Each structure stands twice: as C-alpha cells, then as structure tokens.
Amino acid sequence: MPPSVEEAARALREIDAIKARAAGFQDYRAESDQLLLWGLAHAVGFALSGFFPAFILLIWLIVVPLSMGAGMLLARRAASEIPGISWRYLVLIGAIFTFMVLIHVVMWPLTPEQGSMVAPLFVSALYVMRGVQMRPRYLFIGGWLAVLLMTGFVFFQPVFWWWMTTVYGGSFIAFGIWLRRL
C-alpha cells in the first residue's frame, strides 16, 4: 500500500534533516582538524614566546605561515566534501591576519601580552558569530575561549605565556577532539 500524503511529507522532512545533520558532521570534522592543528601551533608559539620573549615576532612569523601551509593541505583534503573550502580558508586566515596588523597599527604601542590577545579574541568572536548563525557547538567554543583568554589576561599575567600555551592551546586541541564526537 502506498504511503499517505502525511507519511510522504514526513519522509521528505526526515531526508532534509539527515542532509543537514550530515553536512554539520562534515563541517565539524573539517573544523576539528583545523582546531587540532592550530591548538598545536598556539601551544608551540606561546611556549616559544615564553622562553624567548625577545624573538616573539620572529617566532610567530615562522609558526603562522607553517600552520597556514598545513591548514591549506587539510582544507584541500576536505574540499571534495565541502566545495570551496580552500579559498574560503585562505580568505578567513588572511582576514584574521589583516585585522591583527591593523589593530596593532591603530593601538600601537601594545605590550606583547596585549598584542597576543588580538587574534585569539577575534577568533573567539568569529566562533560566536558562526555558532549563532550555523552550528551551536561553535557558540560554546567561542564563548569558552573568550572567557579563558580574559581570565588569563586579567588574573594570570605572571604566567601569561604558560597560561596561553596550556589553557588556550590545550582548549583548541580539546575542542578539536570534541568536534569529532558528533
């Protein structure tokens, strides 16, 4: 016996819901790789900044392009599942980098600690915006990162670089693992 109109409509709604869920799953998986990568990059970058504060600019001029290269490879790997992700990735990282440079120009002089807060806070805001518009887990990630960043900056100045290494970099890695578990 053929299904009723209600059953047919319900089946089509079910298909749409699964499509959205599968798209979310693929998106989270692609983002998870990036979070793990950048978590590691931040942990290394902030640890080196703590050990060699005189070379902060040089450290990040090496860490960021290397991470971007690795990130591009990861984005290309996901390109078959999420079309256009490679160029969007480049634009996104470029926007964060440009924003950071411009804020430095506008607000100069900044202490190294202040300067190192700019990009992470911007990234937190991006996650919050993305979470509000698209997927709820990003909202939580953005909010949590912002709280951690401000806590470190306000209350843990004496151990700021180690806070950023373990708590900020570590959170990225933890969130990367979390996004793999849908």
Next chain:
Amino acid sequence: MQTPNEIIHQPIRLKIMAALNTLGANQWLEFVSLKSIVDTTDGNLGAHLNTLESAQYVLIKKDFAGKKPRTRVCLSAKGREAFAGYIAALHAILALETLEPDVPTTSTHNNR
C-alpha cells in the same frame, strides 16, 4: 499511484540512504560516523546495512586503519538510482494530492 521502494521506506534505512546520498560517488563513510548521523545502535545499524547490502544498494568494506579495524560504507550506483526513484515517488504522492480536485459527496449532491 506510484509505490515508494519498500526497502528504503523504513525509518532507519531511509536515514542511512539519505546520509550516504550526501556523499559523492565512490566516497566512503565510516561506520561510526554513519552511526552518529543516523543516531542508532551498532546492532541496529549493522542489521539495516545488511538489508541494504543484500539489495545491492550499499557497499561495505572492512579493513584496518593502522591496527584498528574499520568498517566503511558507500552508496552503490544502484542504491543512488533507487534513492532518486524513492524521492521522486514521494514527490509524486504530494503532487497528486495538490492536483486532485475535491470530490463532491453524495449527500451534497442529493441536497440540491
């Protein structure tokens, strides 16, 4: 009226087919990922995958990722075609409903 495919017209199998249909041709999805998307148990998913495999709608590959056993699933060309047909049948049912004119009842007719 066109009858939708009975194999696909089962809630879990419908979800499996819909999830696999979002992937490109020859793209494989891991069993654990499919389980998360479909939101069901290992046993339930395995049983429904066997049904779909018997109908040649899905291909199942078991291998190792390093030392870890891994099961992956892919929609076959026949499965993709069947799913497209299933969706077309559902749309046909909905379209038929909107096209069907209201049939006057006998009582209304007799009251004239």
